[in-house]
Amino acid sequence: xxxxxxxxxxxxxxxxxxxxxxxxxxxxxxxxxxxxxxxxxxxxxxxxxxxxxxxxxxxxxxxxxxxxxxxxxxxxxxxxxxxxxxxxxxxxxxxxxxxxxxxxxxxxxxxxxxxxxxxxxxxxxxxxxxxxxxxxxxxxxxxxxxxxxxxxxxxxxxxxxxxxxxxxxxxxxxxxxxxxxxxx
Numbered sequence: 044x045x046x047x048x049x050x051x052x053x054x055x056x057x058x059x060x061x062x063x064x065x066x067x068x069x070x071x072x073x074x075x076x077x078x079x080x081x082x083x084x085x086x087x088x089x090x091x092x093x094x095x096x097x098x099x100x101x102x103x104x105x106x107x108x109x110x111x112x113x114x115x116x117x118x119x120x121x122x123x124x125x126x127x128x129x130x131x132x133x134x135x136x137x138x139x140x141x142x143x144x145x146x147x148x149x150x151x152x153x154x155x156x157x158x159x160x161x162x163x164x165x166x167x168x169x170x171x172x173x174x175x176x177x178x179x180x181x182x183x184x185x186x187x188x189x190x191x192x193x194x195x196x197x198x199x200x201x202x203x204x205x206x207x208x209x210x211x212x213x214x215x216x217x218x219x220x221x222x223x224x225x226x227x
């Protein structure tokens with residue numbers, strides 16, 4: 044239960060206007076700091092939801108696949124340049140960003156990750172590594188500004204952040220492939 048309070052405290056901290064304004068002032072901080080921290084806040088708050096609504100999770104997310112799919116769809120949506128622009132331009136979209144990343148990404152991720160097997164976990168990481176690599180290339184080599192609220196240099200920095208993250212995800216995949224316990 045204490046963990047859920049930490050998640051709620053993180054969520055409230057991120058929602059404070061000075062903190063949100065600071066994180067959204069740089070494109071790379073918006074995408075690679077604020078958004079993952081919102082997912083983390085939901086991940087931490089999920090413990091309360093798993094206890095309080097255990098029957099729901101037992102019926103809806105039996106094998107973890109529905110939760111992982113929800114996580115992937117919502118996370119991929121918020122990586123789009125248009126979604127980032129709308130979150131900065133509209134307070135309604137900003138609220139949707141906070142709620143969807145914490146409740147529709149972090150909570151299902153926590154409930155689903157232990158339920159899926161090694162192959163499914165590897166698939167999720169590979170898909171996100173490919174997505175990050177593709178987005179990184181898009182943000183780096185695009186000749187035009189993709190987000191109206193950020194300058195081209197910030198876009199290129201975000202692209203390199205995506206490429207770096209994709210590289211380390213591949214390293215993670217290789218490491219876990221060779222260090223996984225033998226099935227028997």
